[in-house]
Amino acid sequence: MRFFMALAETLHFGRAAERMNMSQPPFSRQIAMIERTLGVKLFERNSRSVALTPAGKHFMEDCRNVLGQFEDACRDVRLVASGMKGELRLGFMMHAAHSVVPELVQLYAKARPDVRLVLDERTPTEIDEMLVAGTLDAAVTFDCGYAPHLQTVLLARERLRIIMREDHPLATVGQIYPEKLREEKVIAAPAATAPALRSAINSYFSAKGIVPHVVLEPRLQHTIIQLVAKGLGVALIPASLCTGMGTGLISRTLTDAPQLDVVLRAPMTTKNPAVSAFMEIGKSIQRTSL
Amino acid sequence: MRFFMALAETLHFGRAAERMNMSQPPFSRQIAMIERTLGVKLFERNSRSVALTPAGKHFMEDCRNVLGQFEDACRDVRLVASGMKGELRLGFMMHAAHSVVPELVQLYAKARPDVRLVLDERTPTEIDEMLVAGTLDAAVTFDCGYAPHLQTVLLARERLRIIMREDHPLATVGQIYPEKLREEKVIAAPAATAPALRSAINSYFSAKGIVPHVVLEPRLQHTIIQLVAKGLGVALIPASLCTGMGTGLISRTLTDAPQLDVVLRAPMTTKNPAVSAFMEIGKSIQRTSL
DNA sequence: TACGATCAATGCTTTCAGGGTATCAGATGG
DNA sequence: CCATCTGATACCCTGAAAGCATTGATCGTA
Numbered sequence: 001m002r003f004f005m006a007l008a009e010t011l012h013f014g015r016a017a018e019r020m021n022m023s024q025p026p027f028s029r030q031i032a033m034i035e036r037t038l039g040v041k042l043f044e045r046n047s048r049s050v051a052l053t054p055a056g057k058h059f060m061e062d063c064r065n066v067l068g069q070f071e072d073a074c075r076d077v078r079l080v081a082s083g084m085k086g087e088l089r090l091g092f093m094m095h096a097a098h099s100v101v102p103e104l105v106q107l108y109a110k111a112r113p114d115v116r117l118v119l120d121e122r123t124p125t126e127i128d129e130m131l132v133a134g135t136l137d138a139a140v141t142f143d144c145g146y147a148p149h150l151q152t153v154l155l156a157r158e159r160l161r162i163i164m165r166e167d168h169p170l171a172t173v174g175q176i177y178p179e180k181l182r183e184e185k186v187i188a189a190p191a192a193t194a195p196a197l198r199s200a201i202n203s204y205f206s207a208k209g210i211v212p213h214v215v216l217e218p219r220l221q222h223t224i225i226q227l228v229a230k231g232l233g234v235a236l237i238p239a240s241l242c243t244g245m246g247t248g249l250i251s252r253t254l255t256d257a258p259q260l261d262v263v264l265r266a267p268m269t270t271k272n273p274a275v276s277a278f279m280e281i282g283k284s285i286q287r288t289s290l
Numbered sequence: 291m292r293f294f295m296a297l298a299e300t301l302h303f304g305r306a307a308e309r310m311n312m313s314q315p316p317f318s319r320q321i322a323m324i325e326r327t328l329g330v331k332l333f334e335r336n337s338r339s340v341a342l343t344p345a346g347k348h349f350m351e352d353c354r355n356v357l358g359q360f361e362d363a364c365r366d367v368r369l370v371a372s373g374m375k376g377e378l379r380l381g382f383m384m385h386a387a388h389s390v391v392p393e394l395v396q397l398y399a400k401a402r403p404d405v406r407l408v409l410d411e412r413t414p415t416e417i418d419e420m421l422v423a424g425t426l427d428a429a430v431t432f433d434c435g436y437a438p439h440l441q442t443v444l445l446a447r448e449r450l451r452i453i454m455r456e457d458h459p460l461a462t463v464g465q466i467y468p469e470k471l472r473e474e475k476v477i478a479a480p481a482a483t484a485p486a487l488r489s490a491i492n493s494y495f496s497a498k499g500i501v502p503h504v505v506l507e508p509r510l511q512h513t514i515i516q517l518v519a520k521g522l523g524v525a526l527i528p529a530s531l532c533t534g535m536g537t538g539l540i541s542r543t544l545t546d547a548p549q550l551d552v553v554l555r556a557p558m559t560t561k562n563p564a565v566s567a568f569m570e571i572g573k574s575i576q577r578t579s580l
Numbered sequence: 581t582a583c584g585a586t587c588a589a590t591g592c593t594t595t596c597a598g599g600g601t602a603t604c605a606g607a608t609g610g
Numbered sequence: 611c612c613a614t615c616t617g618a619t620a621c622c623c624t625g626a627a628a629g630c631a632t633t634g635a636t637c638g639t640a
Contacts, residue, residue: 001360013617026599028617038364040371044561047606047616054562055371062363069359070291073352074328081330081345271334272344303588316628318588337588337635 001063003030004042008060011050083273085114090278091127091139092119093194094221099240100155100262100285101140107281115274123193123219131265137272138279142196143261153264153282158238159257160200165231166250175253178208185233187224190217200258201236225249291353293320294332298350301340373563375404380568381417381429382409383484384511389530390445390552390575391430397571405564413483413509421555427562428569432486433551443554443572448528449547450490455521456540467545468498475523477514480507490548491526515539 017027042056242251307317332346532541
């Protein structure tokens with residue numbers, strides 16, 4: 001096709017051959033072969049002039065397209081391999097949607113506008129499974145410790161706060177000691193859904209020798225807040241979620257509040273070259289937020 | 291690219307090679323060469339499994355497009371060469387627009403829906419020039435006799451009628467003898483514009499020894515009718531133009547009315563393969579109209 | 581754990597597709 | 611009529627790429 005285009009544009013075998021870095025005789029043969037293969041005369045030629053047939057004129061348009069798309073494909077595959085283009089599937093837990101994810105996504109979209117970000121909100125356990133399954137390229141979740149096959153970037157530290165209805169007896173207290181919660185009904189996600197969060201809550205109580213009354217274990221953070229609003233108990237949630245919960249709910253600082261690490265994680269052996277830049281953005285956020 | 295697609299679809303070197311009608315070792319080398327040329331790893335492979343990298347997955351989409359367009363281009367160029375697709379520039383004189391051209395165009399568009407018809411209304415002399423220059427592929431015009439480099443299909447025979455204002459003295463006569471026109475002011479296109487038409491008119495008069503008073507010589511048939519409507523003279527025009535001239539004008543039969551052949555013409559040596567089918571349609575119209 | 585089966589990679593040989601040089605043949609202009 | 615330009619042909623030769631045989635790695639299985 002490049003041979004054909006060279007001749008179609010120059011209408012001169014010698015110059016077209018030169019453009020293709022070859023001598024005229026083999027070039028003539030190539031053109032003849034193309035015509036023979038297609039079974040179509042593309043050029044009307046005698047020893048003094050070369051002209052396109054109607055079929056050749058039409059073919060020229062098509063060739064221009066095909067060659068252009070071919071070049072684009074070769075360029076793009078290099079861009080994808082370099083991580084400048086492609087797709088990145090990012091999982092994140094609901095807590096992160098309110099804090100670090102928007103900033104992370106915005107910065108990355110600016111740095112890599114041609115990478116399509118597929119966002120997928122999941123529970124922490126789902127995230128872990130999807131990371132090892134390869135369904136996700138990276139994820140924002142709580143640090144649940146040991147994970148040798150994952151690379152980890154610390155994004156932020158979040159303290160837990162307690163939330164309750166504004167008509168709750170403890171609402172008048174400014175800062176709440178754990179002992180005050182001995183008799184409270186607590187709502188918390190099950191360990192199977194959010195191990196890091198749940199274990200932080202459990203440790204917080206057990207350090208004071210308290211066994212919390214966990215009355216409800218919804219899987220979604222959203223549901224927990226709703227249930228607290230209905231007056232079914234109190235809950236310990238990350239500080240970043242305590243703004244804009246809606247009316248009727250208040251949050252209070254906890255004494256020696258448990259701290260959770262929000263991390264960006266990706267498989268060590270990821271094949272997606274778009275991930276590394278994403279991890280770098282994560283590190284830059286870490287520097288500004290800690 | 292076909293090698294790449296074969297492997298991307300089968301994910302198995304042996305089967306992909308078989309699909310490409312070659313043995314596995316050279317096929318492996320081809321894939322390796324593609325990766326080396328692009329500088330991009332397209333497959334993740336060990337001795338037990340083959341998988342696409344993200345770059346490979348992206349490249350697969352692009353390759354599918356490029357190969358598809360390539361196939362289309364090869365198919366289309368054959369269609370253009372066979373006359374099933376392409377473009378046909380048809381010239382025609384204004385008289386023909388009212389008679390045979392619509393039918394011709396409609397029949398051809400039905401038979402060759404992928405040929406784009408470019409219609410170009412011109413005066414007969416312009417048409418002749420454009421046919422030899424190759425600006426037109428075919429044309430509907432009056433038969434002006436000798437034209438050895440043109441192929442000709444007779445489409446219809448048209449008698450001339452005379453038109454005049456309805457308040458003209460001759461308007462009361464049903465059929466008009468040429469002698470009656472001896473004193474009339476006649477409006478007719480110049481011989482340089484419509485030689486066949488003008489010479490038919492001239493012969494008609496000179497056969498009776500009359501020299502017509504040609505008072506105005508507009509180039510366009512449209513103008514002639516307008517001038518007759520203004521009462522500036524009478525005119526001899528093809529019968530097919532006499533319907534729907536607008537109010538105030540009438541047409542009358544001429545005794546021994548001159549006859550003109552409306553023909554479809556194309557260069558003998560036309561390179562446009564869409565023309566031959568067009569000439570065939572012309573022949574079929576001839577059979578029905580004569 | 582050892583063996584066989586599977587599958588991609590590698591080494592070696594061979595062939596022909598395709599490039600180069602020389603030349604021919606037809607057309608054009610001085 | 612000759613010089614020149616241009617595309618086509620004839621012939622040769624190189625190296626890209628195909629085939630065959632083999633290796634090496636990884637499973638599954640006895």
